Amino acid sequence: MVSTSNLSPSTHPLADIIYRLENGGALLPDSPENVMEVVGILKSYGVVLDAYWRNLIYISEHQFLVLFPFFKYFNGEFSIGKLLRHWWHNRINYEFAEYCMKAMLWHGGGKLDAYLDTQEFCDRAQQAIQAKLRGNPLMQGVSKAFPDFLIEQVRQMAYYSVLGQFWRVMSPIFLTLSDRYDRGEIKSIPDVVNHVLQGLVRAADKPITYAVNIRGQEYELIPKSAGLTFLMDAAVPYVEAVFFRSFPFMGTVSYNAQARQIPPEQERFSYGALYADPLPVGGAGIPPTLLMQDMTHFIPDYLHRFYQRTPRGETDLRVKICVSFQKSMFCVTTAAILGLMPFPADTPDPEQRKKNRIYLENWMDRLLESRLISVQVCEV
Amino acid sequence: MLSALIVIPLLGAILIGLLPRVSSSHAQTGAEVPDYSRAIALLAVTLAIFWSVLLGFKFDTSISHLQFVENMPWIDALGLTYRLGLDGLSLPLLVINALLTWFAIYSTDELLQRPRLYYMLILMLNAGVAGAFLAQDLLLFFLFYEIELIPLYLLIAIWGGAQRGYAATKFLIYTAISGVLILAAFLGLTWLSGASSFGYDPSRSQFLPLATQLILLGTLLIGFGIKIPLVPLHTWLPDAHVEASTPISVLLAGVLLKLGTYGLLRFGLGLFPEAWSVLSPWLAIWAVVSVLYGAFTAIAQSDMKKMVAYSSIAHMGYILLGAAAATPLSILGTVFQMISHGLISALLFLLVGVVHKKTGTRDINILHGLLTPERGLPIIGSLMIVGVMASAGIPGMMGFISEFIIFRGSFPVFPVQTLLCMVGTGLTAVYFLLLVNRSFFGRLPVQFSNLPPVQWSERIPGFLLATMIVFLGLQPSWLVQWTETTTTAMLISYPTIGAVGHSLTQKDKG
C-alpha cells in the first residue's frame, strides 16, 4: 500500500472511499461474502447479457426498418414450440435490453451521438432507406412527407447495434470471471475489479461499426472511418446513460409537469442502476424488474443457497438479486473509474496524485446520492 | 338434533380437558409430547359446521314457526324449560358462529401458551353462543348469555395485550350489567303477565299496560344496547378489541355482537311489538347517532384495530335502523347485515392481525407501502382492499346488498334517518380509504424492509372469507331464502307498520 501522507486529507464526505480507491480498493468494501455475491450475480448477468446482445445484433441486422417486427425476439429461429413458449412469456425479457438501448439513444453523449447528426451519416442512412423501400410506394410517400421519420429509426438501429457490440464484449468478461472464481483465482473485490478492468482495457480500442445487408448489398452505416471505439464511444456513454441517468420509473416518480419531480435537464437525471432503490423491485412501474427476473433463472447454486438462508427465502428473490446486482455494478464502475483515471493509482508523483484526487472527488460528488453508502454495510 | 350443536363443542372441550397435561406452560417442552388440543378443537368445530349446514339443508324454508324443536322440562320450580328451536333468524347466525369459530381456531398462533385451556374456552364459547341462539326459553337464553361471558372474559384476560386486565374487566362489568338488565326485563315480563314459565311467547306482553311495556322494553334495550354496542354504551368495545388477540377479536365482532342484535329482534321487537312501535322513531334517531358517531370517531383513529372496532359500532347502527323501521324488508336486511358484518369484520380483524404480527404495529401513521410485492404484504394488502371496499358498501359484495335492503326497507318509515345513515356509508369509505392509502400505498419504510414472510396458512382464511363475501354479494338469494319467511312472520303481531309506513309515503307524495 502506498502511503497517502504526502497529500492533505480529503474534506469530501466520502473521503474514506476515496482513500480506499487510492489504495487499490474498490467502491464496494472487500469481504468474502461480497465477492461471492458479486461473482455469482455477474455470472447470471453474463448469461443474460449473452442473450441480450445476440438479440440486439439480430434486430439491428435482420429487423432493419421492419415496420411490424412480430418475431424480433426470435433471433430468426421460428418454431411452433418457441412461439407457444413466447406467448406463455417463458422467455428472456429482451424488452429490458431495448430499455437500456433507449436510455443510451435518448441521453446521447460520446462521438457516436455526434456522428449520428452528421451529414455523412444522413446520406448513408438515406441510401439504406431507399434500398429498403424499393417497391413500397406507400412508405416512400410517408418518408417524403416525414423526412426524419426513418432516419430516426436508423439512428435507433445504430444504437441497437452499438449496445449489442458493447455487451458482446462484456458478457464473456463476466463469464470468465465466474470461471476464474470457481478455479479459486478470484479471492477479493479488487481481484474482481482488476479482472473487469483488464477486460475493458483489452477491448478499449476495438472499433465500433455497423452495417446492414439489404437485398444482398452491404450498407455501411457506421464505417470504421468514423473512428468510434469501444471504451470511449460505447462503454462510457453506456455507464452514463444506464448506470447514472436512465429514466424516472413511472412506479415511483410522478411525471406531472406541475409537480416538477423530474428535473428539466437530462444531466441531472439520477435514476440509473447505481441510484435505484431495490425495495420496490417486482412491483408496478419498475422496469429493472425485468432484468432481475431474467437473472433469477441463472444464478449459481452457491448464491441461490445464500439467498434461501435469508428470512424471506424465495419470495423476495428479485430484491436480493437487485441488491447484489448493485454491488456488482459498483465493482464495474470502479473498473471504469480506475480505467479512466488520469494517472496510475500508485503514481509516486504528488502532482499526479493531486489530480487523481480531484478526479476521484468529482466522481464521488456524483455518487453522493447513489446507493454507494448503503452497499458499504451489508444489508440484504 | 339441535342439542348436538351445543354438545359437540362441549364434548370437544371435555376431550381436550382429559388430554394428558403436556408440560406446565412451556411451548418448547410441549414439542416432545404432541399437543392434540388444536386438532380436536378444529375437528369439533368442523363437525359443528357440517351439522349446522345439514340443518340448513333439512330446514324447511316455507314454514315460519320453529323447527326441530326440543322440549324438556328442567327446573319446574323456576319455570325453566330446556326448550330449543330453530328458525330463519337463528339458522344463519348458527352457521356463522360455527364458521367463524373455525377461522378463529385456525388462525390462532400455534405456539400459543397454555393451548389446552385456550381451545377449551373457545369451544365453550362456541357452545354458549350456539345455545343462546337456539334457546326458546327466556331464562335459558339468559343462562347461555351469561355462560358465554366466562370463556370470553378469560380469553381476553389471559391471551390479550398489555392492558388486557383493564379491558377484560371493563368488558365483564359492562356485559354483566347488560345481563342483569336483561334478566330484570325477563323477570318483570314473566311476573307481571302472571305466567308460570319463562317460555318464549310473543303474545304475552299485549295485556300489560303500555307504560309497563315501555319500561320493560327500555330495560331490555339498554341491556342489549351494551352488547351490540350502541353509542354511548360502547366504550368497552374498542378497549376489548384492542387488547384481545386476533382470533378473539374475530369472534367478538363476528359472533358475539350478534347476540345483542339477535336479542334486539327476538326479545325486543318480538316480545314488545306495541312498545317497540312507540319507541321506534327514537330508536331510528339512536341508530343515526350510533352510525355517525362510530364513523366520525373511526376517522380520527390511528390504530387499525380501533378503526375497525368503531366501524363495527357504525355498522351495528344500521341494524338498529332496520329493526326500528320494522318492515319485512328492513328486518330481513338486519339479518343479512348481521351475517355480512360478521364475515367482513372477521376478515378485517384477521388481516389487521397479520399486519400486526408481521410489523409489530397497527399505527397507520407509521405503516406505509405494505403493498410492496417482494418485501411487503401484497396479498394481505389486496385482501384488505377487498375487505374495506365490502365494508364501504361497494356493489358486488355482501356489504352493499345488506345495507341496500336495510335502507330500502327503512326509507318509507324513516326517510330522514335513513338518509343520515347513508351518510355513514360515505364516511366508511373515508376512514377505510385513509387506512389503505396510508399503510398500504407508498414506499415501504426502512424499518419494515425486512418483514417476516407471510405463510399461506395466514392467507387462506382471508381468501375464504373474501370469496364468501363476494359470492353472497353476487348471490344474496341463497342466504335470504332461509330467513325471509321468519322475518316476515315476526311482524305479524307488529301493530302500526302499515299505518306509519303509509302515512310517511303519503307525506312524500303530497
Added chain:
Amino acid sequence: MEQFLLQNSWWIPCYGFIGAILTLPWAVGIIRRTGPRPAAYFNLLMTIISLVHGFLVFRITLGEDPQPLVIHWFTAADLDLTLMLDVSSVGMGAVELVTALSLLAQLFALGYMEKDWALARFFALMGFFEGAMSGLALSESLFLSYALLEMLTLSTYLLVGFWYAQPLVVTAARDAFLTKRVGDVLLLMGVVALATLSGTLNFPDLYEWAETAELSPTVSTLLGLALISGPIGKCAQFPLHLWLDEAMEGPNPASILRNSVVVACGAYVLIKLQPILVLSPVASIALIVLGTMTAIGASLVAIAQIDIKRALSHSTSAYLGLVFIAVGTQWTDVALFVLLTHAIAKALLFMSIGSVILTTSSQDITEMGGLWSRMPATSIAFVVGAVGLVGLLPLGGFWALYEGVDTYWYGQPWLVVVLLIVNALSAFNLTRVFRLVFLGPPQPKTRRAPEVPWTMAVPMVALTITTLLVPAILQRLYLLPDWTYINGPAVVLLMLSGAIGFALGATIHLNRTWARPIQTPLKFAQDLLAYDFYVDQLYKVTVVWLVDRVSRLNAWFDRYVLDGAVNFVGLASIFSGESLKYSVSGQSQFYLLTILIGVSILGALLTYLVW
C-alpha cells in the same frame, strides 16, 4: 342462432370480468417463474369475443324493436330487484364503442406497459373496467346502473392507484375514490327514494311512473339533485371535477378509456335518467348551470396547463359540460352525439400523447418541440384527433357541435354562445399544445424521438382512420342533417369560432420556458387557471377541514368525556384496582373463581326472586 345470441347477450359484460379473473394467477403471484403477458393476451381475447358477440347482436337488433332481457336477481318481501338489459341497437352500439376502444387501449397498453411487471394486474383492471362499462351500456335498470357505477368508482381507484408506490398516486387515488363516492352516495339516496316512491327501478317502468307522478316541489327537487350528483362526480363536473386532473397520475392506457368512455358512462346514465329528471325543474337548471360553468371554466383551465395530459383532461370536463347542458335542456340526442364523437376523438388524442410521453419521458409541453417530422403516426393522430374534436372541418366534432348550435338556435341563443366559446377555446388549446409539442426546434428531451413500435402505432393508426370515417358512419346511421335543411349561419358561426381559436393559437407567442408574466394581474390569472381556480384549497378549508374537526372532536369526546366518565364512575377502576388487579398476574383459577362467585350471586338472587 340469432335467438341464442340475443338471449345470451348478458354474457357481453361478463367477458370482461372473466378476463379479469383469468389474470389472477399472475396478478396474485402464483405464477412467478414466467412473465405476466399471457394474462394480457387472455384479456385481449375476451375483449375480442365480446366485440364479436356484440357486433353480431348489433347486426340483429339494427332496425328491430328493443328486446329487453329480464333477470330476476333478488326477490324478497316487497322488493324485486330485476336486472333488465336493453338489447337494442343503441345499447349494443354503445357496447361496441366501449369494447372497441377497450381493445385498442389494451393493445396500446401492450406496448406502453411492456416493461411493467404488474401487467397482469393492469389488464385485470382493464377487463373489470370494460365489463362494468359494457354492463352500463346495456343496463335498463337503475339499480344495476348504480351498482356498475360504483364498480367503476372502485376500478378507477385501483387503476389510478396502479403505481401505488408513487407519492402523488397515493393522494390521487384517494381523491378520485372519495370524490366519486360523494356523488355515488347522493345517487344512492336518490335511488332508494325513487325505489320507494315509484316501487320499481327499471327505466321503462320509471318513465311510465314519471309521466303521472305528482311530487311536492321539495321532494322532486331533492330527488332530482340526488340523481344528478352521481353523474356529476363521474363526469368530473364542477364541483366534483378535481379527481380527473389528479387521475392523470395513472397509466396512460387507462387514461385513454377514462377520458373517452368512462366519463361518458356517467353521462349515459344521466341521459337514461333524463325522463325522470323532468320532474324537477331545479335539477334541469342545475345541469345547465353546472354544465356551463364546467364547460367554460375547464376550457380556460386547460389553456393554462403545461402538463400534456392535464391540458387534455380538463378539456374532457369541458365537453362533458356540454353534454350536461344538452341533458338539462332535454336534448338527449345532442348529448349522445357529443358523447360519441368526443369519445373517439379524445381517445385518439390520448393515444397520441401517450406515445409522446413514452418517447420523451416527459409530460411537460414546455420541454418539447419538433416531433412532427420524426413521429408521423403520433403527429397525424394528434392532428386528426384535434380536428375530430373541434368544430372546424366537417368531422365528428363539427357535426355534434353543429347539432347543438342548430338545436339551441331559436330557443336558447345564449347556449349557442357557450358552445361557440368552448369550441374556440378548445381549438385554441389544441393548437397551442400541437405547436409546443410537434413544431418548433427539437429540445434536449425531444432530440432523439423515434416513432413508437407497432403495438402502439397500430391502434393509433386504426383509430385515426376511424376518426376520419366518423362522418361516413354518421351518414350510415342517418345522424347527419339533410343538406337542404342545413342552417347556414350556424355552420358559418361554428366554423368561425373554430377558426378564430385556431388562428389565435397559431399566432400567439408561446414560451417554452416556464416564464412568468411580469404584470401581477396576468400572473395571478395564470396561477388561478393553472391551479384550477384553487378549488382544491377551497375543499381543504371547508369540507376536509370540517370532517377532520368533527372526527377529532368526536374521538376526543369519546376518549375523555364518555370513557372518562365511565372510568370515573369507577366500577371499572374499583374492580381492576383492587380485587381483580391481584389476579391479573396470577393464575386463571382466580378469574374462574371471581366469575363463579359472580354467577352464584346472580343465581341466588334469581332463586330468591322467584320464590
